[in-house]
Amino acid sequence: MKVYDEATIVEQLHHQATAREAFSRVIEHYSSQLYWHIRRLVIDHDDADDVLQNTFIKAWTNIDNFRGDAQLMTWLYKIATNESITFINKKKARLQASLDDEGAEALVADLETDKWFDGDDLQVRLLHAIASLPDKQRVVFTMRYYEEMKYEQMSEILGTSVGALKASYHHAVKKIEAFFQDDD
Amino acid sequence: MKPEESQILAKLGREPGFKVPQGYFEDLTARVMDRLPEVEITDVDATPTLWMRVRPYVYLAAMFAGVWCMMTIFNRYNGTADGSLQRMAAVAADVTEASNADDFLLMTGFDDYDIIAYDDSTYDEALATDEDLTNTTTP
DSSP: OOOOOHHHHHHHHTSHHHHHHHHHHHHHHHHHHHHHHHHHHHOOHHHHHHHHHHHHHHHHHTGGGOOSSSOHHHHHHHHHHHHHHHHHHHHHHHTTOOSSSHHHHGGGTTGGGOTTBOOOHHHHHHHHHHHTSOHHHHHHHIIIIISOOOHHHHHHHHTOOHHHHHHHHHHHHHHHHHHHHHHO | OOTTSOHHHHHHOSOOOBOOOTTTTTTHHHHHHHHOOOOOOOOOOOSOOHHHHHHHHHHHHHHHHHHHHHHHHHHHHTTOSTTHHHHHHHHHHHHHHHHHHHHHHHHHTOOHHHHHHHHHHHHHHHHHHOHHHHHHHOO
């Protein structure tokens, strides 16, 4: 198996002759990480698969715009996050629900019957609690809690200050605590 | 547990309980590659060149050089550059002396005739007393 060297890959991505092969290496390298990031946001496996493929297609069609100023992973995460939020909003609109209440909860409504989910009751309740959060807090909480991503890295991906991210995470935690207390 | 996290989250764990179909990641690359459209890529060297790396420093140095030039030119025109202040002081002193002379002549009623007459009388007196001059002027 070839060693993944990002500098070489980025260079190859900017030459017509080598770009396609280099991009397949990018997919191999980042697909798992990006899939789990998307899956935690959109919940459903088939939806996550669609969003992941759209993420890579969008990255490929815009590869000329990637100049190597940021890390490839940061750039891909940014696209994946935007694609996920766009998808969630479209799904919520399709379900004809309002922005941040029952509509968001509809994302996790079928979890118990989902064959690609084997979490227990507590995990289901946590996913319901996360789904009830506003978009930004949901993204911040997911990246921090599940992925244990550093605030500095999140700041680069989301284009938000570290202070604002910490505040978002703090509010999200408080809301989740309140959700569990109300539920008990 | 991180200090920012609650007791509730500490009990829950970080595994959401998601699964993927068997072998999902194995054929993912091929499936995505099949869907990629043809794109035209502008051949450029994405690796930063030496010029790209040093460019910010060159711009910074140019900025300081520009500021230095502006300050030098500004100081020269304001008479504070080396030597110019002394030269200007000397000119000022000369002008002041000439002005004083003019004022003196004006106040005392001296005119050109007085000056010439003064010169002639001085010359006559010198002729009368200096033997060398007398010998010179005598044919």
